[in-house]
Amino acid sequence: MVGLGIAGMSAAIGLRRAGWTPVIVERAPERRTGGYFVGLFPEGRQAAADLGIAEHLHTRNPERNAGANSWSLDRRGRRRQALGFLDQPGGPAAVLRGDIEAALWQSTTGVEVRFATTPVEITEGADDVQVLLDDTGTGVRYRESFDLVVGADGMRSTVRRIVFGPHEDHLTTWNAMICAFQLKEQVPSYEASDSIIIARAKRAVWVFGLADHAPTALLTYRTRDVPEQFTGSRIERLRAVFAGIDDPVVHHVLDSLEETPDHLFDSVHQVRMPRWSTRRVVLVGDAAWCMNLYSGMGATSSLRGGAALGAALAEHRDDLGAALDAWEVGLRPFITRHQRTARLKQQMFVPSSRRAEAVRSVLVGLGRRIRSRQLATETGGPQAPALSGTSQ
Secondary structure (H helix, E strand, C coil): CECCCHHHHHHHHHHHHCCCCCEEEECCCCCCCCCCEEEECHHHHHHHHHHCCHHHCCCCCCCHHHCCCEEEECCCCCEEECCCHHHCCCCCEEEEHHHHHHHHHHCCCCCEEEECEEEEEEEECCCCEEEEEEECCCCEEEEEEECCEEECCCCCCHHHHHHHCCHHHCEEEEEEEEEEEECCCCCCCCCCCCEEEEEECCEEEEEECCCCCCCEEEEEEECCCCHHHHCCCHHHHHHHHCCCCCCHHHHHHHHHHHHCCCCEEEEEEEECCCCCECCCEEECHHHCCCCCHHHCCHHHHHHHHHHHHHHHHHHCCCCHHHHHHHHHHHHHHHHHHHHHHHHHHHHHHCCCCHHHHHHHHHHHHHHHHHHHHHHHHHHCCCCCCCCCCCCC
């Protein structure tokens, strides 16, 4: 198992439940904690239950009846109630990435984990896989034999590059950037668990409110020159990108970024592959399909992929090829569907133009009206007044 993230630990638990003895190698010197906001959809929650971690998983959905709201700000700075990320169909559970990893970590007790270790060479044989491992802490390289190698090492997977070819063969470019991080405190004048959305043409700021934790923030923007975004100061680049939005929310988020000890800043991609496995090497999570942040399904698909892999190996105990085939046949339609819808979701996160911004406003307004009527029906009360979407 290469990678100690959600996909790697999910696969390790799944394999152990199928009777395997997993070993996890992780390039970082220690386990990472914290992380940005994640919405866990029903398929992910079911996978968490299948993996036996549901009781350890801490969710942080704000209570609407306790005053938490989602707000959208228009171009005049007017604040209006809006549909937030958690209002999507399926009722996603709000968690931090670290919440999922902590729950998985509790269930990996007894699994051997080797930190500061990366694969350098992977050679498949008829009966095993020979892996040359590099212990970056000691500088020692050693070769070891495994029955199966699971690459769960992210969008720019080392396992995928070694076995399946260069990143350029599999990464699709979306001409967009993201920066996600935790805020120390909520934006002034908002309730502690409020969510805030500023979605303008080609750039957007999202603040995700949580029930018992400071919010997390997402800055995202579109660009035609992705390599240029990685040069110079990140904070200065982001300040330049969002300079035209003179709003206290933007100022607070950018000021907070300068103080945060950890953040994710990266380009947006999806991984497209005709097959996720060879004879004895299989990819899971972002290494295999990378749904990307706009899809909202990254954590859900990683949990489901790991749980399904374990189930397939348990069902086909004496035929690894049949197990990998069955796993991919069962999982690929789900992955393909959500990869396709991610393009539409990108428009909801960060519209591509002023026209797309206006269309988004209409759709949000319509969705808010439908949601209000549904809530009124569920509670048996009078129909809530329709609230308009943003007119940004």
